[in-house]
Amino acid sequence: MTDLDRAHALLTERLDTTDEIRAAFSSHPRHGYIPDVIWPDAVGDALDRAEDPERWAARVYTDDYVTTQADDGGTGPVNIPTSSSSAPQLMADMLRAAEIEPGMRVLEIGTGTGWNAAILSTLVGPTGSVTSVEIDPGVAAHARERLAGTGVKVVTGTDPGGPEVFDALIATCAVQRLPLAWVERVGDGARLVVPWAPYPEGGPTPVAALRRTGPATAAGPLVRDASFMRDRGQRGARRRFPGNGEEATDRTTFPEGSRDLLRNDRLTRLVLTCPELYIAVGGRPWKDGTAPVVAVGEGGDWAHILPDGSATCNGTRALTTLTEAYTTLDDAGWPGLDTFTLEADAESGAHTLRSRLGTWEHPASCGADPA
Numbered sequence: 001m002t003d004l005d006r007a008h009a010l011l012t013e014r015l016d017t018t019d020e021i022r023a024a025f026s027s028h029p030r031h032g033y034i035p036d037v038i039w040p041d042a043v044g045d046a047l048d049r050a051e052d053p054e055r056w057a058a059r060v061y062t063d064d065y066v067t068t069q070a071d072d073g074g075t076g077p078v079n080i081p082t083s084s085s086s087a088p089q090l091m092a093d094m095l096r097a098a099e100i101e102p103g104m105r106v107l108e109i110g111t112g113t114g115w116n117a118a119i120l121s122t123l124v125g126p127t128g129s130v131t132s133v134e135i136d137p138g139v140a141a142h143a144r145e146r147l148a149g150t151g152v153k154v155v156t157g158t159d160p161g162g163p164e165v166f167d168a169l170i171a172t173c174a175v176q177r178l179p180l181a182w183v184e185r186v187g188d189g190a191r192l193v194v195p196w197a198p199y200p201e202g203g204p205t206p207v208a209a210l211r212r213t214g215p216a217t218a219a220g221p222l223v224r225d226a227s228f229m230r231d232r233g234q235r236g237a238r239r240r241f242p243g244n245g246e247e248a249t250d251r252t253t254f255p256e257g258s259r260d261l262l263r264n265d266r267l268t269r270l271v272l273t274c275p276e277l278y279i280a281v282g283g284r285p286w287k288d289g290t291a292p293v294v295a296v297g298e299g300g301d302w303a304h305i306l307p308d309g310s311a312t313c314n315g316t317r318a319l320t321t322l323t324e325a326y327t328t329l330d331d332a333g334w335p336g337l338d339t340f341t342l343e344a345d346a347e348s349g350a351h352t353l354r355s356r357l358g359t360w361e362h363p364a365s366c367g368a369d370p371a
Contacts, residue, residue, distance in 0.1 A: 004031045007061040014063065017092040024122040025092070030085065033115035033146050034060050039067040039079045046070075046079075063088060068113055073138060081229055083139050085113045086172060090207075090226055097209040097223045098168045098193045100124060105164060107185055108132040109231075110172035111154055114143030120170070121150040129153070131160045135232050158233065160185065171195060174205035174228035176236075177367030178218060180346040186212050191220075195228040196342060196351070200236030200366045202280050204268040208342045216347035222337040225268050234367040239278065242294075242302040248312035252319070255326055257309035258293040264334075266326075267293065272340055272353055273325045275362045277318055295322045332357055 008029040015022055036049040040059050049056040060066060069083035070076070095116075100106060102125040108117050111134035120130045130152045134140035140156040147154060155161060159181070166186050174195035186192060190212050195205040205228045210218035230236070261267055262281065271279050276298055283292040286307050293305040301315025303322060313319045329335070335355065343352040349364040 004057060004061075005029060007031075007057065011061055011063070011088055015089060015092050017089075017096055020123065021092050021095050021119075024095075024119045025088070027122050028115060028118040030088070030115060031057065031060050033113040033118065033143075034066055034085055035068050035113070035142055039070045039081070042079055043077070044079070065090075069136070069139060073136070083112055083136060084229070085115055086228075090224070091116055091119070093224050094170060094193050094207055095119065095123065097207065098170050098191050100168060103127040104167040105129045106131070107160055107166040107169045108172065109169065109182065110134065111140060111143040112172055114147045114152070114154070116170070116172060117143070117152045117154070118147055118150050121147075121152050126151075131155060131164070131166070133158060133160050166190065169193070171231075172228070173231040174226075175231045175234050175367055176200050176351075177234065177349050177364030178210075178344040178346045178351070179231075179233075179367065180216055183212055183216055183218055183346045188212055192218050193223075195226050196222075196344075197228075197230065197234075198271050198275070198362050199278060199280075200234070200364075201230070201239055203271055203278070206268055206272075206337055208344075210342065210344065217343070217345050219341060219343040222272075222340045222342060225265065225337060231367070236366055239280070239296075242296060242300070242314070247314075248304075249314050250312070250316070252311050252313070253309050254305045254311045254319075254323065255309070255330070256305075257307045258305050259288075259290045259307040260309075261293055261305065262290070266329075266334070268337065269329055269334065270322065270325055273329065273357070273360060274321055275360050277321055279322070295319065297321070328357060 012025045037046050040047050065087045066085040067081040070079035072082045100123040104124050111132040117132040133155045137156050144154040168191045169186050171194045174197040176197040192210040194208050196208045197205045205226050206222045207224050207226050209223045210220040212218050278296040281291045282294045285291045290307040295303045295318045297318035301318045303313035303319035305311050340355045351362040353360045
């Protein structure tokens with residue numbers, strides 16, 4: 001057993017998942033799918049396996065994602081991830097949510113390295129099939145080469161083609177609006193495991209385990225938090241964080257500082273229950289590297305929640321809305337993401353979240369299917 005094989009065995013042992021999924025991971029070592037050039041840092045040069053094989057192997061065998069393409073294959077001052085190998089535990093959780101069984105026909109949106117598709121091919125077995133769609137030709141070519149012999153069909157583009165109706169769909173990119181084309185390609189009651197983005201740009205992308213409920217509709221619980229890249233057809237413009245260098249009209253406090261909000265995983269639940277706000281991490285970091293949590297209201301008012309719990313704001317609506325949502329969630333004991341159900345209408349773009357605490361409408365502002 002090589003050092004890489006040993007590292008993969010240890011990674012597989014650490015997964016919290018079913019025996020079947022763990023066995024499928026074991027059959028496909030991660031290092032067999034990660035390209036030789038990766039981007040380990042947000043800034044700086046790429047890492048070439050030939051130049052530093054030990055560092056490359058150490059990055060591949062973390063429990064985190066690995067950026068395998070930056071800036072759509074170009075260059076820039078920041079290495080913006082545009083293709084990656086997802087974190088292994090996240091992959092296992094999504095596979096489990098999809099309820100993959102032998103003999104199923106599975107459609108994957110976003111092939112990436114091909115590692116997830118290979119694991120899917122083992123789970124569906126010789127009587128099933130996996131079709132994986134990848135929009136980037138270079139990424140698709142790499143995956144097609146690595147997937148040789150697995151039976152996975154890799155399609156370059158956005159359409160899997162053919163008349164096949166699939167038993168399950170797994171997306172490895174986030175969408176704000178559930179595409180109608182995805183709903184139409186799965187059978188009645190089929191699973192669609194999709195990272196959902198409440199915002200057109202930035203913010204969390206919790207994973208929804210949906211079932212098709214009608215010709216254009218699907219519904220199901222959120223199963224875990226995540227941070228996925230956007231589907232390339234639904235990328236929004238980058239948001240400017242207001243408040244930096246602007247005069248605040250008020251200074252006050254918030255029940256928790258940004259450091260604790262992030263450490264206690266509060267942010268996504270605040271995003272879910274405040275559809276009228278844009279809530280994100282941004283602004284100038286403190287000395288310990290912790291950044292403020294910024295809430296922006298529809299009227300342009302804003303609030304910065306600083307690491308120590310102090311807050312600055314311009315206008316009161318954003319801070320009032322955020323405080324009310326925090327109080328409601330705190331009084332309820334911060335219910336888990338799986339207590340929220342997402343109902344998506346791919347035709348109208350309506351996305352409704354329901355929980356015992358209330359109902360929230362999150363209309364999509366991007367991603368409409370072309371007429």
